[in-house]
Amino acid sequence: MGGTFQIDEAQFIKQAEQFQLAGRTIAVVKNNAYNYGLEFAVKAFAISGIREFATTSVDDAVKIRQMCGPNADIILMNPTTDFKRARMFNLDVTLPSPGYYDTYKEELKGLNIHIEYAGLFNRSGLSDIDELGYILDDLKARNASLNFRGLWTHFGYSDAFDGIYETERANWLEFVRDVKALGVEPEMIHAQNSASYVRDGIFDGHSHVRLGIGLYGSKPYADLDDKDFIQSSVLSAPIIQFRELTAGMTLGYGAAFKADSDCRIAIVDIGYGDGVLRRRAGYECEIGGKFYPIVALMMSHMAVLVDDNVTADMNVYLYNKKLRIDKYTQLGVGANSEQLGALNYQSLGREIIYDV
Incomplete structure (x- = not known):
């Protein structure tokens, strides 16, 4: 037999318990839960008290629903066109752009939608508040509505200490204020990854932190104590x-x-x-x-x-x-x-x- 990757479940759960913000943590379980194993990680996080999950895969989201039942919140961070399963399994979906909205505005009706902001990371999401304004104007003109349940972004520079994270954070907080000024009041606002959460705690007016690597026991940046991050x-x-x-x-x-x-x-x-x-x-x-x-x-x-x-x-x-x-x-x-x-x-x- 060759090499073996071994995980101590008790230590894994202990790390999730000590790092999460109780009742306000979305666990990121994309890519086979950072290769710890989707089923193992979801079960362990559920034991630790987490009931909200985020992934990029519809297949994984369906598995999470089947494991956790109807009371878990499951967010698709990638935009999807699999609206049939999104409805069937009550999956929250991401709105990444005006173009996506224009193409799928009818299919999005009745779904829980999380508006994504691109920010400095600029991987996906609305570029500015005018793009949301365009979507809202179109809805008003058609006398239509969508359920904007959530608002989120990804911080790509929260482990940097050269000032860029402060700019990234300020841009996001301004976007949140602008969204609310347009009359959109999302139930779930989540932006902070492990590094941002360690640095700032949860931002005022935010409902959740959305944590990845810290939940799994790795430090998001160097200047942190090993005992706060249990590698299982x-x-x-x-x-x-x-x-x-x-x-x-x-x-x-x-x-x-x-x-x-x-x-x-x-x-x-x-x-x-x-x-x-x-x-x-x-x-x-x-x-x-x-x-x-x-x-x-x-x-x-x-x-x-x-x-x-x-x-x-x-x-x-x-x-x-x-x-x-x-x-x-x-x-x-x-x-x-x-x-x-x-x-x-x-x-x-x-x-x-x-x-x-």
Whole structure:
């Protein structure tokens, strides 16, 4: 067997309980719940008290409804054209642009709609208040109405400390004021991700925070205490053999490693084909409580420079409480979500420790 991604359910739930804003948290569970597993994460978040969920996939939204029943709020952050299932499963939908409104104004009738503001991130959403004014004017001219239940944006710079987040935040708050000045009073206003929530608490006049990576136990930026972000996951793999190299010998694709002196290499049953990012291989792993350098990464294997204390029955750890995912984010390996999203469950084992 190759590598194994292991999650401690009790620790996962504890993190969700300590990080959420009780009764006012929307859990982001997109992309297989940051690869922790959709069904596992939704169940754990529900145990922790969360009843609101956001995802980008209609299929995932339907699964959440089937798991949680009629009392959960489920928001589609991507615009959808699957209006049949949106109605059937009572899914809140996103309004991203005047063009989308013009195309689907009839299909949107009777649905709970969340107006999206593009802001500085500018991935999707209304560019300015005039675009909402256009939609409202058209509704008035046609003597029609839509249920604008929510208003939201995504902060792309809340982990930046160069002043851009302050501009992003000010633009959003101005947009919220302008929306209300047009007579739209959404029941749900949600903008803040984990970084924004940690920095500011919940904004005045906002109903919810919409949290992702912090709920899963990774710090949204470096200058935070580990104890406030419990990493419940471990990625490990077994040693399958040792290679004894003499000075000058090479190993790996393109002679990735060249021995400066006689040395011992552990070959580990995990590689980039299993989702280990190449940049992660530039740093250490843990074996038997000690740290050892990774010297080469292949599709199915990893080479580690070890000493005689390492034996074949020892597990090799790439992520655990000492080797935190967010540590390698700060070292430039990749965003927390990038490291998690790369994991390949077609080749990795996945284990849940159920002790709650």
